[in-house]
Structures are given as structure tokens and as C-alpha cells.
Amino acid sequence: MSPLACSLLVLAVLIAATDALIANPFCSFLELGETDGYPEDNYVDFTLTGADGSLTIPDKCTRPGNKLIGESISVCNTPNSKPKIRQALQSDYDFAPNFGKVFISCPIEIPGCDRLQVEVMQFCGMVTAPN
Template sequence: MSPLARSLLALAALLAAADAEPNPFCDSLDLGRDYGFPLSNYQKFTLTVAGGKVVIPDKCSRPGNKIVGESISVCNTPNSKPIIMPALQTQYHFKPNFALVDIRCPRDVAGCDRLKVEIWQFCEMVTAPQ
């Protein structure tokens, strides 16, 4: 499949997801920006976690790229709605922390010990100083 076809397919999936009815057992968090990058320059992956502080690997950091935005969603269908929020680093940390989030889901609720977290990381090309 050509890169253009993959980009169009990814765009169609994003648009379909935006039009879908929201799941009442899901929460999401958007950090940074999700615009201004080539449609082919993103990383999508999933993690299975038990909640609490979750470290998210940076899949954008490869030669010539840096992470500029992230969209994270977590669901516990049909048991409960987990809450996802940025994990606080320090009172002086104002930039989005793409690597650490806090997911709250009661341990005594079924499914909270194995939450599926879906991550979209948006990457930007980095150019060397001239």
C-alpha cells in the first residue's frame, strides 16, 4: 500500500472515530497539538496497564523527529469509566508531559487490573540549525 493510501486510510479512520457515538465507559486525554504534522507522521500503539501512574514510551523520537502531541484513551467496557489525567511532575512544569499519565480505576472493579490504553503520538520533523 502506498504512503498516500495509508495516510488517506488513517485520515478516514480518524474522521469515522470523531463521528462515532462516545463510549460512556471511556475517557481520553489530549496533550500538545494534533495538527501541523504530515498525515503519515504519527505513531499508534496500545498498552495494557493496571492503572495508577503509567509511563508512555516515546515512539516519535527517532532521527529527524520529535513528539509534539499525544491523544490517549482508556476504556473499561462495560464495568466502569476510568479517569485519565496528566501526572503532575512539579509545580514549575508547564509543558505537556507526554511520558507520564495517571489512570484512576478502582482496583475492586472488574477489568481495572487490565485496562487497554490506546495512544496516538503526533510527530514533527526536526531540522538541524543552519
């Protein structure tokens, strides 16, 4: 490979890496439960369509020997607005994360708020049988 081609390849890689590090200003993020140190081979990625109001998130970790231990959720409305996302509490007194429901705030009169793409990554933990 010629020195010019190598230089162009390196430049392209640096530009791609820089773009990946810049956060989208039209996205909100929410992390619930354990999201650090998860087994790298035990997670599930999926996408939902949501709008202003509550959104039910299915548990995709319900396989034999697994349980849901954490979620990373993002919602974007590029280039119209930045929707807000917050967790739904199980009750007024229980502050444990409710993995099954979140609330999204995005006024319906703003373009794109009626069909928001919600990216979900669920982290699954291994369940061991009691001794």
C-alpha cells in the same frame, strides 16, 4: 446491482457511520501537546496495558529527524466503568505536558480495572538542523 441491493448497501454504510460517531461512555480521553494539523503520515499508534496508578508511555517518535509533539490517549473499561485519565506534570511549577507519564484512576475492585487497554496515538514533528 439491483435497486434493493444498492439500498441495503447504503443503509449498512449509514449504520456503520452512525456507530462510529457515538462515543463509548466507558472511555476517557486525554490530548497533550499538538494534536491538530499534524502531518498525516508522521504518527505512531500503539496499545499498552495499564491499571490504577501511573503509566509510563514510551516515546515512539524517537527516529532520526523526528520529535514527539503531541499525544492522544484513551483508556476504556467496557462495560464495567469509566476510568479517569490525567496528565502528570513535570513539576509543581512547570505546566508543560509530560508526554512520558499519565495517571489512571480506576478502583481495582471494579472488574477490568486491573488490565485496562490504553490506546496511544503519538504525533511526530520534523526536526530541522540549525543554520
